[in-house]
Amino acid sequence: MPRPCFRFGLYFLDPDKGVLSLRGEPVAIGRRGFAILEVLLSHGGEVVSKEALLDAAWPGIAVEESNLSVQIAALRKALGSPSDDSESFIATVPRLGYRFVRVAERMQRKESTDIGPQFAGLPREPSISRSALRQSKWERRTELFC
Numbered sequence: 001m002p003r004p005c006f007r008f009g010l011y012f013l014d015p016d017k018g019v020l021s022l023r024g025e026p027v028a029i030g031r032r033g034f035a036i037l038e039v040l041l042s043h044g045g046e047v048v049s050k051e052a053l054l055d056a057a058w059p060g061i062a063v064e065e066s067n068l069s070v071q072i073a074a075l076r077k078a079l080g081s082p083s084d085d086s087e088s089f090i091a092t093v094p095r096l097g098y099r100f101v102r103v104a105e106r107m108q109r110k111e112s113t114d115i116g117p118q119f120a121g122l123p124r125e126p127s128i129s130r131s132a133l134r135q136s137k138w139e140r141r142t143e144l145f146c
Helices: 031-042 050-057 065-079 130-134 137-145
Strands: 005-008 011-014 019-022 090-093 097-100 105-107
Touching (some): 005 031, 031 050, 031 065, 031 097, 050 065, 065 090
Antiparallel strands (some): 011 019, 090 097
16 A cells, blocks of 8 residues: 655655655655654654654664764755744654654555656656657757757
8 A cells, every 4th residue: 555645845755756855856865864754744743752763764773862863964954944934844852752843745645656746747658759859969969050
């Protein structure tokens, strides 16, 4: 069964494809950061314990809490400031864990071949002919100057 996708602000997280995108462009985050972000989003603003986040990012491996802090800092940097105010997407709850503080919309897939909302409305077939794709670089350059 496909996992739900999440939209928050201009971001879109697709857990099945392992992609976080901003306005349709991929945002580089590691797989551990991705796992942490998915757990935070799936809890809908509730506090998630450090232990739960450690288990999600490092399943079956004993690691120090400092590793989690590094991943949270990297996520905050990758997500940037949500607007002109200074509040981050992820809040630290002292001695308890972290929570996602912005509104996130949970989206269920309609079918397993869904290509995601950032591509909605685009044709599934290329709009350029195959012969145009085979055109040599020289032909394309000469067309620019003619």
